[in-house]
Amino acid sequence: MALPGAGAPREDEVVREEMVVNGRRYRRPARTTVVICFDGCDPAYVEAAARAGVTPALERMRREGVDALAEAAMPTFTNPNNVSIVCGAPPSVHGVAGNFYLDRATGETVMMLDAALMRAPTILAGLAGIGEKVAVVTAKDKLRKALAFGLEGIAFSAERAEGTSEAEHGIADAAGLVGLARPDQYSAELSLYVLDAGIRLIETGHARLLYLSLSDYVQHKYPPEAPEALAFMAAVDSRLARLAELGAVIAITADHGMTDMAKVDGTPRVTYLGDVLDAAFGAGATRVICPITDPFVRHHGALGGFVRVHILKEGIDPQAVRAAIAGQEGVELVLSGAEAAARFEMPADREADFVVTGTEGTALGARAEDHDVGQLAGERLRSHGSLHEQRVPFILSHPLTQDGDTARLRNFDIFDVALNRVG
DSSP, X not given: OOOOBOOSOOTTOOOOOEEEETTEEEEOOSSOEEEEEOTTOOHHHHHHHHHHTOOHHHHHHHHHSEEXXXXXXXXXXXXXXXXXXXXXXXXXXHOOOOSEEEOTTTOOEXXXXXXXXXXXXXXXXXXXXXXXXXXXXXXXXXXXXXXXXXXXXXXXXXXXXXXXXXXXXXXXXXXXXXXXXXXOSSSTHHHHHHHHHHHHHHHTTSOSEEEEEOOOHHHHHSOTTSHHHHHHHHXXXXXXXXXXXXXXXXXXXXXXXXEEOBOTTSSBOEEEHHHHHHHHHOTTSEEEEOTTOOTTGGGTTTOBSEEEEEEOSTTOOXXXXXXXXXXXXXXXXXXXXXXXXXXXTOOGGGOOSEEEEEOTXXXXXXXXXXXXXXXXXXXXXXXXXXXXXXXXXXXXXXXXXXXXXOTTOBGGGHHHHHHHSOO
């Protein structure tokens, strides 16, 4: 999809200070700029809200600015994509390719809760390094430390806004600044708090470049046309309207889409590869890792459309393992670690023996006993991780001053477009 542009820069345009991060050049923002990672915002939510007429501010952005679609990084999970967005690069560059890993050296599982796995600097840290006022606000605290990697600026989460300090978060009493009670982590209000916090940071002069990362609680729980989803979109829209009033350039993309992964009767449609492989090769011969696993498993029961398979026992034929996986209903792709790293731009040295993606509408799991689907409380399983959740919105509030190659927009191009192609 071509992006609208206004031709070449004016002769009198002031050349802004620039810096280079991960091989890409970025200019300091000409005005307050807000980049929003709208977690789980499948394009269907944008379209359903438009049909219902509940998002006038967003629709104005789409008419007057940029309205496009982009591809999310693989796997289509929260951590890899948020880090890709702030680094302007795929996981092969920054090293984060999941929320949850098996450390091949130690044999221990690792949940990404800090910046230990990151191998690349962020655009946010780079801009702060040339004197820009930068702030990061996340819904979930699990992302804060990674997104604030190397940042001399403000970084806090809605989940833990109370008790922030200048030393750790770049701001004391963030909750007091926002002036709202801490929201429940399983609520739409968690995301709205992030947006409200961003608005207050602009109003009080604390930040001029903001990265706001929301939660996908609503999208996991409700389909696009549900009254609850439409109400959430309307609430987000009211915050977008306020950001526009403040004169901000607003750029919106998402970390992944969302797919219904339930049967007609409402029960989850899951292929438990751990059980399949235990039956074929014996317990303990292989290990299935679900990289979607994080502290918010009530969203999804640690079930998504992408898993990694490690062979743990000597003497197991890798091709036999591959064949056993490929023969299962709901499996779309079985790739070796090297194949997956090359195809999906993931760090090869952190890959498993096999990477498996699901067909549309099918979740992949380890063993059935490893997943508490009762946490879904009778709701339909809606999740992500596969190729079918790669399509995400790419929306900006302002038209572009430059045209460029847009044959393949990626969600992690959002800073490039917002900073380099908007006047």
